[in-house]
Amino acid sequence: MQDLITSTINTFDVRAQYPDSDAMNRLEEYFRSGDLRAKASLAISANAKSIITKAVAKSLMYTDITAPGGNMYTCRRYAACIRDLEYFLRYATYAMLAGDPSILEERVLNGLRETYNSLGVPIGGTMRAVQAMKEVTADLVGTDAGKEMGVYFDYICSGLS
Amino acid sequence: MSIITRSIKSADRQARYLNLGELKAVEDFYQGGEDRLRLAQILVANEAEIVNKGSQRFWQRYPNTPSNTGNPTFRASCLRDQGWYLRLITYALVLGDTEPIDKSGIKGVKEMYQSLEIPLKNLAECMRCLKEVTAEMLSLKDAAAIAPYFDYIIQGFL
Numbered sequence: 001m002q003d004l005i006t007s008t009i010n011t012f013d014v015r016a017q018y019p020d021s022d023a024m025n026r027l028e029e030y031f032r033s034g035d036l037r038a039k040a041s042l043a044i045s046a047n048a049k050s051i052i053t054k055a056v057a058k059s060l061m062y063t064d065i066t067a068p069g070g071n072m073y074t075c076r077r078y079a080a081c082i083r084d085l086e087y088f089l090r091y092a093t094y095a096m097l098a099g100d101p102s103i104l105e106e107r108v109l110n111g112l113r114e115t116y117n118s119l120g121v122p123i124g125g126t127m128r129a130v131q132a133m134k135e136v137t138a139d140l141v142g143t144d145a146g147k148e149m150g151v152y153f154d155y156i157c158s159g160l161s
Numbered sequence: 162m163s164i165i166t167r168s169i170k171s172a173d174r175q176a177r178y179l180n181l182g183e184l185k186a187v188e189d190f191y192q193g194g195e196d197r198l199r200l201a202q203i204l205v206a207n208e209a210e211i212v213n214k215g216s217q218r219f220w221q222r223y224p225n226t227p228s229n230t231g232n233p234t235f236r237a238s239c240l241r242d243q244g245w246y247l248r249l250i251t252y253a254l255v256l257g258d259t260e261p262i263d264k265s266g267i268k269g270v271k272e273m274y275q276s277l278e279i280p281l282k283n284l285a286e287c288m289r290c291l292k293e294v295t296a297e298m299l300s301l302k303d304a305a306a307i308a309p310y311f312d313y314i315i316q317g318f319l
Contacts, residue, residue: 001166001169002166003165003166006162006163009252009255018205018248019255024198028194028198031191031192031194031195031198032195034190034192034194035188035192037191038187041179041184045179090176090177094169097165097179097187098165098166103169
Protein backbone atom coordinates (compact mmCIF):
# COMPACT_ATOMS: atom_id res chain seq x y z
CA MET A 1 0.00 0.00 0.00
CA GLN A 2 0.95 3.61 -0.47
CA ASP A 3 0.05 6.96 0.94
CA LEU A 4 -0.14 10.21 -0.98
CA ILE A 5 3.47 11.01 -0.13
CA THR A 6 4.86 7.66 -1.22
CA SER A 7 2.83 7.57 -4.40
CA THR A 8 4.01 11.09 -5.33
CA ILE A 9 7.62 10.21 -4.66
CA ASN A 10 7.45 6.95 -6.58
CA THR A 11 5.94 8.71 -9.59
CA PHE A 12 8.73 11.24 -9.73
CA ASP A 13 11.58 8.95 -8.75
CA VAL A 14 11.15 6.79 -11.85
CA ARG A 15 11.46 9.97 -13.92
CA ALA A 16 14.40 11.22 -11.82
CA GLN A 17 12.52 14.45 -11.22
CA TYR A 18 11.56 16.66 -8.37
CA PRO A 19 7.82 16.77 -7.73
CA ASP A 20 6.35 19.57 -9.84
CA SER A 21 4.41 22.45 -8.34
CA ASP A 22 1.07 20.67 -8.73
CA ALA A 23 2.37 17.73 -6.76
CA MET A 24 3.88 20.01 -4.14
CA ASN A 25 0.56 21.81 -3.75
CA ARG A 26 -1.22 18.50 -3.31
CA LEU A 27 1.28 17.45 -0.65
CA GLU A 28 0.96 20.75 1.14
CA GLU A 29 -2.81 20.49 1.03
CA TYR A 30 -2.58 16.96 2.39
CA PHE A 31 -0.36 17.93 5.30
CA ARG A 32 -2.62 20.85 6.07
CA SER A 33 -5.66 18.56 6.16
CA GLY A 34 -3.96 16.26 8.67
CA ASP A 35 -5.84 17.50 11.67
CA LEU A 36 -9.13 16.91 9.89
CA ARG A 37 -8.12 13.39 8.85
CA ALA A 38 -6.90 12.34 12.28
CA LYS A 39 -10.01 13.70 13.98
CA ALA A 40 -12.31 12.02 11.47
CA SER A 41 -10.52 8.72 11.94
CA LEU A 42 -10.95 8.99 15.68
CA ALA A 43 -14.66 9.82 15.39
CA ILE A 44 -15.27 6.94 12.99
CA SER A 45 -13.43 4.39 15.11
CA ALA A 46 -15.40 5.44 18.17
CA ASN A 47 -18.70 5.12 16.28
CA ALA A 48 -17.99 2.32 13.84
CA LYS A 49 -20.73 0.00 15.13
CA SER A 50 -23.39 2.66 15.11
CA ILE A 51 -22.42 3.84 11.64
CA ILE A 52 -23.01 0.32 10.36
CA THR A 53 -26.29 -0.02 12.24
CA LYS A 54 -27.60 3.25 10.83
CA ALA A 55 -26.37 2.54 7.32
CA VAL A 56 -28.04 -0.87 7.30
CA ALA A 57 -31.26 0.63 8.65
CA LYS A 58 -31.16 3.22 5.93
CA SER A 59 -30.41 0.99 3.00
CA LEU A 60 -31.15 -2.69 3.55
CA MET A 61 -33.48 -3.16 6.48
CA TYR A 62 -37.01 -4.32 5.61
CA THR A 63 -36.21 -4.72 1.95
CA ASP A 64 -36.25 -7.93 -0.08
CA ILE A 65 -32.69 -8.58 1.00
CA THR A 66 -33.57 -9.08 4.68
CA ALA A 67 -36.84 -10.89 3.94
CA PRO A 68 -36.94 -14.70 3.78
CA GLY A 69 -35.18 -15.77 0.60
CA GLY A 70 -33.12 -12.58 0.53
CA ASN A 71 -29.40 -12.59 0.83
CA MET A 72 -29.36 -11.24 4.38
CA TYR A 73 -31.96 -13.71 5.59
CA THR A 74 -30.73 -15.89 8.45
CA CYS A 75 -28.51 -14.41 11.12
CA ARG A 76 -25.45 -16.02 9.68
CA ARG A 77 -25.81 -14.12 6.43
CA TYR A 78 -26.81 -10.95 8.22
CA ALA A 79 -23.66 -11.19 10.32
CA ALA A 80 -21.52 -11.76 7.25
CA CYS A 81 -23.03 -8.68 5.66
CA ILE A 82 -22.32 -6.35 8.57
CA ARG A 83 -18.86 -7.83 8.93
CA ASP A 84 -18.12 -6.85 5.32
CA LEU A 85 -19.52 -3.38 5.87
CA GLU A 86 -17.23 -3.05 8.88
CA TYR A 87 -14.32 -3.98 6.63
CA PHE A 88 -15.34 -1.37 4.08
CA LEU A 89 -15.59 1.31 6.71
CA ARG A 90 -12.25 0.48 8.30
CA TYR A 91 -10.39 0.33 5.00
CA ALA A 92 -12.04 3.50 3.72
CA THR A 93 -10.83 5.17 6.92
CA TYR A 94 -7.28 3.90 6.37
CA ALA A 95 -7.38 5.17 2.78
CA MET A 96 -8.69 8.55 3.93
CA LEU A 97 -5.80 8.86 6.41
CA ALA A 98 -3.31 7.87 3.73
CA GLY A 99 -4.94 10.10 1.13
CA ASP A 100 -4.58 7.22 -1.31
CA PRO A 101 -6.94 4.42 -2.39
CA SER A 102 -4.27 1.77 -3.00
CA ILE A 103 -5.04 -0.09 0.23
CA LEU A 104 -8.66 -0.49 -0.90
CA GLU A 105 -7.48 -2.01 -4.11
CA GLU A 106 -5.08 -4.38 -2.36
CA ARG A 107 -7.09 -5.51 0.62
CA VAL A 108 -10.73 -5.06 -0.33
CA LEU A 109 -11.51 -4.81 -4.01
CA ASN A 110 -9.07 -7.31 -5.44
CA GLY A 111 -11.37 -10.17 -6.49
CA LEU A 112 -14.28 -8.94 -4.39
CA ARG A 113 -16.78 -8.65 -7.23
CA GLU A 114 -15.98 -12.16 -8.39
CA THR A 115 -16.33 -13.47 -4.85
CA TYR A 116 -19.68 -11.75 -4.36
CA ASN A 117 -20.94 -12.99 -7.69
CA SER A 118 -20.01 -16.55 -6.92
CA LEU A 119 -21.62 -16.32 -3.47
CA GLY A 120 -24.71 -14.69 -4.93
CA VAL A 121 -24.26 -11.50 -2.92
CA PRO A 122 -26.19 -8.74 -4.70
CA ILE A 123 -23.81 -5.99 -5.85
CA GLY A 124 -26.58 -3.42 -6.05
CA GLY A 125 -27.54 -3.88 -2.42
CA THR A 126 -23.90 -3.72 -1.36
CA MET A 127 -23.46 -0.47 -3.20
CA ARG A 128 -26.60 0.96 -1.63
CA ALA A 129 -25.24 0.08 1.79
CA VAL A 130 -21.88 1.70 1.03
CA GLN A 131 -23.62 4.84 -0.17
CA ALA A 132 -25.70 4.87 3.02
CA MET A 133 -22.50 4.50 5.03
CA LYS A 134 -21.13 7.49 3.19
CA GLU A 135 -24.14 9.60 4.20
CA VAL A 136 -24.12 8.42 7.82
CA THR A 137 -20.38 9.02 8.09
CA ALA A 138 -20.69 12.52 6.63
CA ASP A 139 -23.36 13.33 9.23
CA LEU A 140 -20.97 12.22 11.92
CA VAL A 141 -17.69 13.81 10.85
CA GLY A 142 -18.96 16.95 9.13
CA THR A 143 -18.96 18.18 5.56
CA ASP A 144 -15.23 18.47 4.83
CA ALA A 145 -14.14 15.16 6.30
CA GLY A 146 -17.34 13.59 4.99
CA LYS A 147 -16.44 14.64 1.48
CA GLU A 148 -12.99 13.11 1.82
CA MET A 149 -14.41 9.85 3.16
CA GLY A 150 -16.93 9.96 0.32
CA VAL A 151 -14.11 9.70 -2.19
CA TYR A 152 -13.15 6.30 -0.80
CA PHE A 153 -16.68 4.99 -0.38
CA ASP A 154 -17.26 5.91 -4.01
CA TYR A 155 -14.02 4.18 -4.89
CA ILE A 156 -15.34 0.97 -3.33
CA CYS A 157 -18.59 1.31 -5.27
CA SER A 158 -16.88 1.87 -8.58
CA GLY A 159 -14.62 -1.08 -7.87
CA LEU A 160 -17.69 -3.26 -7.33
CA SER A 161 -19.65 -2.13 -10.34
CA MET B 162 7.42 4.17 4.51
CA SER B 163 5.81 7.13 6.21
CA ILE B 164 4.55 6.87 9.75
CA ILE B 165 1.03 7.03 8.30
CA THR B 166 1.45 3.92 6.18
CA ARG B 167 3.36 2.18 8.94
CA SER B 168 0.61 2.82 11.51
CA ILE B 169 -2.09 1.73 9.08
CA LYS B 170 -0.22 -1.47 8.34
CA SER B 171 0.17 -2.41 11.97
CA ALA B 172 -3.47 -1.55 12.73
CA ASP B 173 -4.57 -3.62 9.74
CA ARG B 174 -2.67 -6.65 10.98
CA GLN B 175 -4.84 -6.55 14.06
CA ALA B 176 -8.01 -5.54 12.17
CA ARG B 177 -8.50 -2.45 14.28
CA TYR B 178 -8.63 1.30 13.89
CA LEU B 179 -5.60 3.42 14.70
CA ASN B 180 -5.40 4.05 18.41
CA LEU B 181 -5.04 7.43 20.05
CA GLY B 182 -1.26 7.22 20.36
CA GLU B 183 -0.83 6.32 16.71
CA LEU B 184 -3.17 9.07 15.62
CA LYS B 185 -1.26 11.55 17.76
CA ALA B 186 1.99 10.57 16.06
CA VAL B 187 0.33 10.78 12.64
CA GLU B 188 -1.03 14.21 13.48
CA ASP B 189 2.41 15.43 14.53
CA PHE B 190 3.74 14.13 11.26
CA TYR B 191 1.07 16.04 9.32
CA GLN B 192 1.89 19.15 11.28
CA GLY B 193 5.58 18.94 10.52
CA GLY B 194 4.76 18.33 6.87
CA GLU B 195 4.71 21.91 5.70
CA ASP B 196 8.04 22.57 7.33
CA ARG B 197 9.57 19.52 5.66
CA LEU B 198 8.16 20.65 2.31
CA ARG B 199 9.65 24.11 2.82
CA LEU B 200 13.07 22.65 3.54
CA ALA B 201 12.82 20.34 0.54
CA GLN B 202 11.98 23.31 -1.64
CA ILE B 203 15.09 25.14 -0.44
CA LEU B 204 17.19 22.16 -1.49
CA VAL B 205 15.47 21.94 -4.87
CA ALA B 206 15.95 25.65 -5.52
CA ASN B 207 19.64 25.48 -4.63
CA GLU B 208 20.48 22.13 -6.16
CA ALA B 209 22.82 23.50 -8.84
CA GLU B 210 24.71 25.63 -6.37
CA ILE B 211 25.01 22.84 -3.79
CA VAL B 212 26.30 20.38 -6.37
CA ASN B 213 28.66 22.96 -7.81
CA LYS B 214 30.17 24.01 -4.50
CA GLY B 215 30.16 20.45 -3.19
CA SER B 216 32.15 19.11 -6.12
CA GLN B 217 34.67 21.97 -5.97
CA ARG B 218 35.31 21.15 -2.35
CA PHE B 219 35.47 17.45 -3.08
CA TRP B 220 38.05 17.88 -5.87
CA GLN B 221 40.15 20.06 -3.59
CA ARG B 222 40.24 17.34 -1.00
CA TYR B 223 40.49 14.38 -3.36
CA PRO B 224 42.17 15.63 -6.51
CA ASN B 225 42.92 12.07 -7.61
CA THR B 226 39.43 10.83 -8.32
CA PRO B 227 37.89 9.62 -11.60
CA SER B 228 35.68 12.68 -11.97
CA ASN B 229 38.73 14.97 -11.75
CA THR B 230 40.79 13.28 -14.45
CA GLY B 231 39.49 15.52 -17.20
CA ASN B 232 37.25 12.79 -18.59
CA PRO B 233 34.02 14.67 -19.35
CA THR B 234 31.81 11.58 -18.95
CA PHE B 235 33.18 10.82 -15.49
CA ARG B 236 32.81 14.42 -14.52
CA ALA B 237 29.23 14.67 -15.74
CA SER B 238 28.26 11.39 -14.05
CA CYS B 239 29.71 12.59 -10.76
CA LEU B 240 27.69 15.81 -10.90
CA ARG B 241 24.59 13.92 -11.97
CA ASP B 242 24.88 11.41 -9.13
CA GLN B 243 25.29 14.17 -6.60
CA GLY B 244 22.12 15.75 -7.93
CA TRP B 245 20.38 12.40 -7.68
CA TYR B 246 21.37 11.90 -4.08
CA LEU B 247 20.19 15.37 -3.28
CA ARG B 248 16.87 14.52 -4.91
CA LEU B 249 16.58 11.31 -2.88
CA ILE B 250 17.23 13.35 0.24
CA THR B 251 14.36 15.68 -0.57
CA TYR B 252 12.10 12.64 -1.04
CA ALA B 253 13.18 11.18 2.29
CA LEU B 254 12.73 14.52 3.97
CA VAL B 255 9.16 14.91 2.76
CA LEU B 256 8.35 11.31 3.65
CA GLY B 257 10.10 11.52 7.02
CA ASP B 258 11.77 8.19 6.33
CA THR B 259 14.91 6.92 4.62
CA GLU B 260 13.03 4.43 2.45
CA PRO B 261 13.47 6.31 -0.88
CA ILE B 262 17.22 6.64 -0.24
CA ASP B 263 17.42 2.97 0.58
CA LYS B 264 15.40 1.81 -2.35
CA SER B 265 17.00 3.91 -5.08
CA GLY B 266 20.35 4.92 -3.67
CA ILE B 267 21.73 2.41 -1.18
CA LYS B 268 20.73 -1.10 -2.22
CA GLY B 269 23.44 -2.40 -4.50
CA VAL B 270 25.32 0.87 -4.47
CA LYS B 271 28.61 -0.57 -3.28
CA GLU B 272 28.56 -3.31 -5.89
CA MET B 273 27.71 -0.83 -8.61
CA TYR B 274 30.42 1.70 -7.83
CA GLN B 275 32.98 -1.00 -7.21
CA SER B 276 32.25 -2.47 -10.60
CA LEU B 277 32.60 1.04 -12.07
CA GLU B 278 35.95 1.22 -10.23
CA ILE B 279 35.02 4.32 -8.31
CA PRO B 280 36.49 4.26 -4.80
CA LEU B 281 33.76 4.19 -2.18
CA LYS B 282 35.66 6.33 0.25
CA ASN B 283 35.82 9.07 -2.37
CA LEU B 284 32.07 8.88 -2.76
CA ALA B 285 31.63 9.09 0.96
CA GLU B 286 33.84 12.17 1.04
CA CYS B 287 31.90 13.69 -1.84
CA MET B 288 28.67 13.27 0.17
CA ARG B 289 30.38 14.81 3.18
CA CYS B 290 31.24 17.84 1.08
CA LEU B 291 27.65 18.07 -0.14
CA LYS B 292 26.48 17.88 3.44
CA GLU B 293 28.83 20.65 4.50
CA VAL B 294 27.92 23.09 1.76
CA THR B 295 24.23 22.38 2.28
CA ALA B 296 24.54 22.95 6.01
CA GLU B 297 26.36 26.23 5.41
CA MET B 298 23.42 27.43 3.36
CA LEU B 299 20.78 26.62 5.96
CA SER B 300 19.85 27.75 9.43
CA LEU B 301 21.21 25.67 12.27
CA LYS B 302 17.82 24.04 12.82
CA ASP B 303 17.29 23.18 9.16
CA ALA B 304 20.84 21.88 8.86
CA ALA B 305 20.25 19.60 11.81
CA ALA B 306 17.06 18.28 10.21
CA ILE B 307 18.82 17.41 6.98
CA ALA B 308 22.10 16.06 8.34
CA PRO B 309 20.86 12.56 9.28
CA TYR B 310 19.93 11.83 5.67
CA PHE B 311 23.40 12.71 4.42
CA ASP B 312 24.88 10.62 7.21
CA TYR B 313 22.64 7.75 6.20
CA ILE B 314 23.99 7.87 2.64
CA ILE B 315 27.57 8.12 3.84
CA GLN B 316 27.03 5.08 6.06
CA GLY B 317 25.63 3.24 3.07
CA PHE B 318 28.89 3.72 1.20
CA LEU B 319 31.07 2.33 3.98
